[in-house]
Amino acid sequence: MKKVRAAVIGATGYTGRDTIEMLLSHRFAEVTYLTASSDESVPASVMHPRLTGRCGLDIEPLNFDKLADTADAALCCLPHKVSMSFVPRMLEKGLKVVDFSADYRIKDVEVYEQHYAPHTDRENISRAVYGLPELFRSELASADLAANPGCFPTGAILGLAPLLKAQAVDPEDICVNAVSGATGAGKKPSPGLHFPNHNENIRPYKIGSHRHMPEIEQICEGVAGSGVNVLFQPHIGSFDRGIISSIYTRPSKDLSQEELKRLFEDFYEGEPFVQVLDSPPEVKNVAKTNYCHIYPAAVKGRIAVFAAIDNLVKGASGQAIQNMNIMFGIDEKEGLL
Known part of the structure; x- marks a missing residue:
């Protein structure tokens, strides 16, 4: 089985770190690209010393052309209100996206804007499947955008x-x-x-x-x-x-x-x-x-x-890997046991 090439967007935070670690133990996926908002690259093992000797990639400024060339999936660990500025271009590049923010979870735009900010990507809200596999597994199987639930x-x-x-x-x-x-x-x-x-x-x-x-x-x-x-x-x-x-x-x-x-x-x-x-x-x-x-x-x-x-696993990174697995037809337990 061809491995899914996975990019972690926003790789410097807690969920980014945990997502990288899970992908490193995944038999059918590999980490191919790590990005953050910084203008300079930094080794992943410097940002997250737990990754020393385990991940030789740098965390780089996001380049959409490189993302499209190196990844099939984007695990988007960006904050609320920021993610919706990046997700449309990821989808345009043909990637499947699991978004960790709230930007695509709430279907009523007025409710979202009441609690967060003006929404700049309304057209993709209806496209997103809420990423709770226990309730939406069949919809996730054909989705290209999963809205990872809040913890x-x-x-x-x-x-x-x-x-x-x-x-x-x-x-x-x-x-x-x-x-x-x-x-x-x-x-x-x-x-x-x-x-x-x-x-x-x-x-x-x-x-x-x-x-x-x-x-x-x-x-x-x-x-x-x-x-x-x-x-x-x-x-x-x-x-x-x-x-x-x-x-x-x-x-x-x-x-x-x-x-x-x-x-x-x-x-x-x-x-x-x-x-x-x-x-x-x-x-x-x-x-x-x-x-x-x-x-x-x-x-x-x-x-x-x-x-x-665990708020960082079933509440974030682990559930995102579970969603990615379902979206790519992989056993959803892979990388999580």
């Missing part, structure tokens, strides 16, 4: 989808309380992530206004076939990586603990990266993996669902 939405949607599909809960009464590690804020330093401020600390932020909320609601509404109202409240904790999502909702029909667990097991039967547990998940057990661990519980007249992922 918080990944855990929240996977925790809610079986319930909404079965119409087992009130779609207007959903609360998602989630805690992310510090890498979820990106590589750029900030006062809140300064070690004395962040260490041994946890804090909520963006109360009722986080920009992942409309993304969660959009996908959940598609699953439910009706309007969905989600109160999403993020927190940031003093650990490096991972997200634990605690989801609370009201059942619309009686479900025992056994029936609830069976509902989730049936929904995710055959899914390689979702595991339904018999006890609550822990972040450490999914760290540096592409797995989502889920535990649903029927308790005190409510349904609580707990979902754990």
Whole structure:
């Protein structure tokens, strides 16, 4: 099988580094081009010392002609509001693109612009397939643009989808309380992530206004076939990586603990990266993996669902590799086990 030539666009951040590492262990893909916004090239092993002796490529300024000559896939690890300036030219060059930003996730342009910025590539929004394989695998197989989900939405949607599909809960009464590690804020330093401020600390932020909320609601509404109202409240904790999502909702029909667990097991039967547990998940057990661990519980007249992922893997780079695999007809587990 001919190897997929993969470029990592925006290779200097955490997701860029993790994407490179996964591609290095991929049997049917190879890293052929690394880029960043800098005007000068720097060896990948200098930017990411973990890659010393493993990757001899430089991280270079982006050249679209070189990109087209050296790559079949572009894994675009650029920030929100920046990615949409580059993705159209990648598509014009004939590449398949997995975009890590929010620029192609939200179908309603007005909603996107309310939370991010004016959108400059509206024509490609409808072209993008939301990159959650558990829900959109068949569409991804023929896509040339995948909108990689946000890290918080990944855990929240996977925790809610079986319930909404079965119409087992009130779609207007959903609360998602989630805690992310510090890498979820990106590589750029900030006062809140300064070690004395962040260490041994946890804090909520963006109360009722986080920009992942409309993304969660959009996908959940598609699953439910009706309007969905989600109160999403993020927190940031003093650990490096991972997200634990605690989801609370009201059942619309009686479900025992056994029936609830069976509902989730049936929904995710055959899914390689979702595991339904018999006890609550822990972040450490999914760290540096592409797995989502889920535990649903029927308790005190409510349904609580707990979902754990690694925000940099299933919440970003690993899911992107999974999407790339599906788009190129490769076993989606390749490079991820």
